[in-house]
Amino acid sequence: MRLPLLRPEDLTIEQKSLYDDMRKGIASSFNAFKTERADGALMGPWNPWLHEPAIGKAIWNLTCAMTVNAVLPxxxxxxxxxxxxxxxxxxxxxxxxxxxxxxxxxxxxxxxxxxxxxxxxxxxxxxxxxxxxxxxxxxxxxxxxxxxxxxxxxxxxxxxxxxxxxxxxxxxxxxxxxxxxxxxxxxx
Missing domain, CATH: 1.20.1290.10 (AhpD-like)
Structure with missing residues (x-):
């Protein structure tokens, strides 16, 4: 792992807003696998996206759009x-x-x-x-x-x-x- 996992208490305001949004979406759509550490740090692609919240937010928004608007089985x-x-x-x-x-x-x-x-x-x-x-x-x-x-x-x-x-x-x-x-x- 090249980027440390970010604990919720260490997040900037911009990161915290993205973290809260991602965590809410993860809980509703991505729950068949492990996505966060016991201390609340997000794993997977969500952690790198938190490190660069302006870019991470854009990718997260695309991910949400692809999930919410899915028509394919x-x-x-x-x-x-x-x-x-x-x-x-x-x-x-x-x-x-x-x-x-x-x-x-x-x-x-x-x-x-x-x-x-x-x-x-x-x-x-x-x-x-x-x-x-x-x-x-x-x-x-x-x-x-x-x-x-x-x-x-x-x-x-x-x-x-x-x-x-x-x-x-x-x-x-x-x-x-x-x-x-x-x-x-x-x-x-």
């Missing part, structure tokens, strides 16, 4: 997020989204395949399209037209846009986690 979102996490080998992101996927009863075999950066054979059509889109975008370059058209046919324009933005958001989250060497918390 969560199993589709989780496939895409796990593809991104596996591509970037972002330990905390993989830890978090395995916990979320397990909570939603995704099979251990499917999870093992996804985090190995491979495509599971048992994906439904919408999951397969999400995998292909996320995988292609994570390789870099323009999204191939056949994948884009298939996504439009499967999810509509709004859902396809959400999927593209989701890949971008979790690429940024993965980069944050890897850049600051954010560890996976101890398992209970």
């Amino acid at each position: 969560d199993h589709v979102r989780q496939i895409a997020i796990l593809v991104v996490g596996a591509r970037f080998d972002a330990a905390y992101e993989i830890y978090v989204h395995i916990a979320v996927a397990e909570h939603e009863r995704m099979s251990p075999e499917r999870l093992a395949t996804l985090v190995s950066n491979l495509k599971p054979a048992d994906l439904a059509k919408d999951e397969s399209v999400a995998f292909d889109l996320a995988y292609a975008l994570c390789r870099g370059g323009t999204l191939p037209e056949p994948i884009y058209r298939l996504a439009i046919d499967t999810f509509g324009q709004h859902g396809t846009s959400e999927l593209i933005y989701l890949v971008g958001l979790y690429s940024m989250v993965s980069t944050t986690l890897n850049g600051f060497n954010v560890p996976v918390p101890e398992r209970d």
